[in-house]
Structures are given as structure tokens and as C-alpha cells.
């Protein structure tokens with residue numbers, strides 16, 4: 001658990017630095033560095049429906065706590081994982097970044113839009129939607145407490161199993 | 167219903183479905199031939215009992231849910247009489263879908279095209295500008311001119327099945343022993359019923375529906391296809407505590423060597439159905455004790471113990487319903503074409519069980535069956551490879567010999583010699599041949 005000495009403040013461009021870095025870790029398959037961006041009790045949530053509020057009792061498109069993230073990254077990095085033969089390549093574009101302010105828990109909330117293209121075995125797949133990052137720490141050691149990923153087609157039909165984080 | 171009775175092979179000769187299934191082999195065309203798929207839609211999906219949905223999806227009068235029974239779009243409705251109806255989702259006027267949404271609430275149903283309206287049991291309620299029909303052969307005042315009910319519908323303990331055929335084996339005869347997994351799921355609810363948690367996931371596999379069904383009883387694949395994920399889960403559990411039970415800890419069990427799966431009881435039932443016993447241990451701790459006590463209060467001690475002793479990892483009610491019963495997950499097959507299969511994936515909660523059981527079911531659903539799951543992600547890769555391999559024209563047969571000399575008859579069912587037997591695949595294809603050749 002991270003201690004919040006003082007409330008985190010970031011400019012838009014500092015917030016962008018973090019989001020761009022996070023995207024770059026995924027696109028270069030540096031999953032361990034990606035994982036280190038999260039606090040020990042952090043979480044990554046893609047709701048199943050746009051109106052969902054509670055990943056503990058509602059079905060999610062994805063809901064990973066840190067142990068689950070560790071296992072998912074471990075799976076992605078094992079060269080014999082069947083679903084990653086061939087591996088997924090991805091390319092993120094993150095935009096429309098807004099620093100919205102601090103919530104009651106002292107978390108800095110940053111909202112942005114993403115467009116992610118993934119490629120695996122001759123097939124391109126597009127994901128689009130919004131990120132909501134809840135950030136803690138200090139400007140030179142920002143950590144993600146929670147990341148919510150709202151896919152525009154979260155409740156649609158999916159003909160690919162999402163393997164690499166968005 | 168018009169029933170096609172034959173398909174042609176590439177040379178134009180009649181293709182006899184009976185010739186595609188032998189005692190221990192299946193011809194590749196049974197999986198990949200689009201003409202066979204069309205025949206299946208008529209002869210299997212047009213005749214059998216097809217799972218539609220669960221009554222907890224439509225609790226109030228006016229609630230509805232839409233899906234497919236074979237090629238037929240249907241609406242499952244709750245009428246004002248409290249009963250559930252399964253109607254053709256097709257306006258009797260010019261054929262528009264009356265409910266284009268997946269689910270909702272509507273009383274009455276109104277077709278948006280010209281405003282005809284219908285009751286929850288399909289009865290025609292009103293036709294605007296009725297005078298135009300005077301003297302014609304259409305009677306706008308006859309309720310029977312509404313949305314057609316499917317010929318046969320069965321509500322089994324909240325699970326709604328329907329058949330497009332007016333006659334054929336009744337539900338209980340069709341289900342036979344194949345019903346025991348579903349019944350055990352409901353029996354496990356201390357309040358005597360289950361309900362869906364939220365909406366279903368919908369995923370499409372780019373493979374024939376039977377490649378998926380084969381895999382449901384394929385014990386052997388587990389230690390190969392899921393080995394990396396299971397190792398990843400085990401490694402993680404060794405480094406850090408599992409915070410949400412039902413996910414990582416279950417995934418960690420998939421890495422079993424072939425001998426682990428060999429110990430699982432695998433039983434094939436008449437009609438193509440089967441079940442495989444559960445390998446994940448039941449929940450433990452204070453909540454599990456409280457659950458057990460409420461089960462005993464509801465069923466009595468002896469019966470509760472018998473119910474809890476019985477548990478299945480994998481259940482098939484051929485052709486549409488697959489359950490991972492011990493995880494309270496259900497996958498429903500809605501074939502789209504020979505090489506595309508839509509799955510509706512539902513997670514159930516046991517009414518009356520502690521809230522931690524809901525959390526466990528949700529976690530299991532996320533990890534095992536969501537559109538981002540880490541189990542089927544690897545299964546999909548094998549389905550893709552099998553389907554692509556079977557498209558190749560030079561070699562015909564899929565080999566299902568494993569364990570064929572070790573089958574153990576159990577009444578009208580057959581128990582595999584061990585959990586790696588291909589007995590359930592053979593049994594499924596023998597049922598398939600019966601459907602495809604019955605007159």
C-alpha cells in the first residue's frame with residue numbers, strides 16, 4: 001500500500017508522460033515495467049456494461065488485481081503460451097487527456113481517450129474508448145491505484161479474446 | 167418446416183451424413199462442409215430441444231430477452247399471466263423483427279414499421295387503420311394472427327428450452343440422464359433456485375461448433391493447452407496471496423499431468439449428452455460451513471450431503487448447452503455458419519448462498535470465460551488450428567479411438583475407461599448421426 005504524504009498534483013503534460021509511458025510499455029511488451037506502474041493493491045478494470053459500478057459483484061470484461069496481473073503477464077511472457085503463438089503486437093494512441101482533480105481518497109483523476117490496434121496472425125483488431133486513471137504518489141514516482149477502461153463495445157460480440165492489456 | 171435430406175459433395179454426388187460417422191472416426195466434412203451445416207440447422211437445431219434462457223432474465227411481466235433457436239430469431243417473454251412464452255421474433259405483417267434489442271421491457275410489443283401490437287403471449291392486439299382489411303382474407307381482429315409461439319416450450323426449474331418441431335421426444339425423454347448436471351446446479355442453491363448474474367458475455371469462435379463441443383470432454387488437452395497459464399498461476403500463488411478466490415487458484419489446477427485428468431469420471435449419456443466430474447475442490451472456511459448448514463436446513467442432512475458430493479466440471483446437453491457446473495458457468499451454442507460459432511456465456515448465483523459465493527462465481531467467470539479470459543484464450547488457438555487443419559482436403563478422418571476398448575456400460579450410459587477417453591466425442595457423433603439420418 002502506498003502512503004500519500006501529500007496530495008498528488010500533475011500538469012496535463014506530466015499526466016501525459018505517465019500515460020504515454022504506460023502505453024509504450026505495452027507496445028514494447030515490457031509487461032513487468034507496466035506492472036510496476038501499479039500500487040500493490042492497484043486494480044485494472046474493463047467493465048462489461050457502460051453503467052457498471054462494482055466489479056466485485058458484477059461480471060466484468062476484465063477485472064485484475066495485482067496477483068492476477070502478475071499471472072497474466074507471466075502467461076504473456078512464457079514463449080510456449082499457445083494463445084501467444086504468434087504473439088500479439090499492439091499500438092496505442094492516447095489522447096484528449098484531462099486532469100480532472102482529486103477525489104476524497106486523495107487520488108488524482110485523469111481522464112483520456114485511447115485507440116488501440118492489435119495484430120495477431122494476419123488479423124487487425126481495433127479497440128476504442130476512455131481511460132480513467134486514479135493516480136497516487138509524488139510527481140517523480142506516480143503510481144496507478146485504479147485504472148478503469150471503458151470500451152465503446154464492452155457489451156458487444158467479440159471474436160477475439162483480448163490477451164494483452166489495452 | 168421443410169427439411170433438406172441430402173447435400174452434395176464436391177463432385178456433385180449425394181453426400182450421405184451417415185457415411186461421415188464411424189464407430190471410432192468422424193469425417194472432416196462433418197465439421198467444415200457448409201452443406202452439412204445447413205442440414206444440421208434443419209435436422210438437429212430444427213428438431214431438438216434448444217436452450218433459450220433462464221427465467222431470472224425476465225422477472226417482470228413485459229420483460230423480454232431475444233436470441234436464436236437454430237436459425238429462428240425468438241423472443242422469450244414474461245406475459246401478464248406470469249407465464250413464459252417463446253415467440254417468433256417476426257412481425258406477421260411484412261416480417262420485421264419486432265424486438266431488435268437483446269433484452270428489454272415492453273407492454274405490449276409494438277412493431278415499429280406499421281404499428282401492429284402484440285401481447286406477451288404473441289396474441290395480435292391491434293392493427294392501425296383496420297378498415298383497410300375489410301373484405302380481405304386477413305382478419306385483424308383474430309388474436310391468432312399475432313406472433314407465433316414456438317411449437318414446444320419447456321420450463322425446467324427455471325431453465326427454458328424450446329423446440330421448433332411440433333413432435334419428437336418430449337423434454338424429459340430427450341434430456342434423460344443428461345439432466346443430472348443441470349439438476350445438481352439448482353439443487354446446490356439453499357433457496358432452491360438459481361439466477362443469472364447480470365448479462366451474458368458474447369464471444370464468437372472462428373470454428374465449427376462441434377470442435378468446441380468435442381473439447382468440452384477432452385481431458386487430454388488440459389495439460390497441454392493450459393499448461394503455461396496454470397504454471398503462471400502457480401508461480402504467482404507461490405509469490406503472493408490470492409485475494410479473490412475462484413480465479414487464479416482454479417487456473418492453477420489446470421496444469422495437471424495427463425494422469426490427473428485420467429482420474430476424472432467421464433460419462434456419456436444417450437442423446438449425445440455427457441458429464442465429467444469436478445476437479446476443483448469445493449469452497450472451504452466459515453462461509454462454506456454456513457452454506458452447508460443452510461443446505462441441510464433446506465434439503466435435510468442426508469440429501470444435502472448427496473447433492474454436495476455430486477459435482478461436475480463439464481456438462482453437455484447436446485446440442486446447445488455446455489456447463490462448467492461447479493463454477494456456475496454456462497455456455498450456450500448459437501452456431502452462425504460452419505466456421506463461426508456464437509457463444510452466450512452466463513454465470514449463475516445460488517440463491518440463499520453467502521455473498522462470498524457470488525464473488526467467487528464472478529471471479530471465476532472473469533478469469534475463465536470473459537472476452538479477456540486466460541483459459542479459453544488458449545483453447546481458441548487450438549480450435550482455430552483444428553478447423554484450419556480440417557479444411558485441408560487430402561486426408562479425411564478425425565480419429566476418436568482413445569479408450570474405445572475400455573468403455574464401461576452404466577445402464578444406458580457409458581463410462582469412459584478413464585478421464586482421457588474420447589468416449590463422449592464418439593457418443594456425441596453417434597447421436598449426431600441419429601439426428602442427421604432420422605426420417
Ligand code: FES
Nearest residue numbers: 257259260277280
Ligand atoms: S411489418 Fe410489422 S407492422 Fe408492418
Ligand SMILES: [Fe+2]
Nearest residue numbers: 387388391545
Ligand atoms: Fe480448455
